Amino acid sequence: MSKILIAEDEDGLRMLLERQLTRSGYTVHTAQDGQAALEALLREPFDLVISDMKMPRLDGMGLLREAQERHLPIDFVVLTGHGSLEGAVEAFKNGNVADYLLKPLEDIRMLSRIVAKALEARRLKEENARLSTALPETRQLEQLLELTECYLSLVQDRQLSVEEALVALPQEAPPGVAPSLTKAFITMARQRIASPPELALAA
Structure with missing residues (x-):
């Protein structure tokens, strides 16, 4: 079963995301900001991170950079508002962002579809790496x-x-x-x- 980490500082949205993904059959862990998410990533492996771009202590871009610099084998789905869409585009340049979601979420079911697509892309990437080796x-x-x-x-x-x-x-x-x-x-x-x-x- 895939294990997902949610990094979101808004309590209501974080609980909504957690509930939806738990219903979809995933094991879900949550973090209230980017720093807590980074600490979780360093403690244990995850299959995917869903991260807000604007958070206290360590924002989404900072979390992406830390994961990349530490060579953590993890992909991200980023959450961003219309006003910070440029940040999501910039995040894609890091190479470990699988997709993004615009806030506010109009259809929470879209989350499950995007997560499933991101996890399948990760599986294919790992399989290609295995075959290349x-x-x-x-x-x-x-x-x-x-x-x-x-x-x-x-x-x-x-x-x-x-x-x-x-x-x-x-x-x-x-x-x-x-x-x-x-x-x-x-x-x-x-x-x-x-x-x-x-x-x-x-x-």
Whole structure:
């Protein structure tokens, strides 16, 4: 279940936002100003922050900057009045603002839709990051497989002895590949080269 932090100094609006998101199935924590929100972010992880732009002690822009400077992996939905819309536009330039809501809220249900969209965007961003990290490792293993097939072909054509092929195989993990995964892969490759089907049939 997604965990959301609401930073809003107006008691009535803060309770309204909390009630709506709780009804939508989220775990909700609240903070009365930006400083309290920052302290909460430093204590525990959240999936999304809904923050007013104008608050005492630390305003919305200050909270955004603090989160960015501290490299906190969190996205924001900002609350702003018509008169401070420029502040919301400026906040978007930080790169970690998913959306904004104009005050006063005309339809509280819009909050749930925007939060759902922001959380889905965050999920996709994390999935893309995971895939980007996995791609180099996948390519390294593909290269090991191609190398194994090449040596196997040379052994089958009697251009290379089994012993020579085994010596030529990599013995250590390439950069970016888990050593345990490489060890298992190389063990499989050595077994494949040491007992190629054609040689087994000939025996």
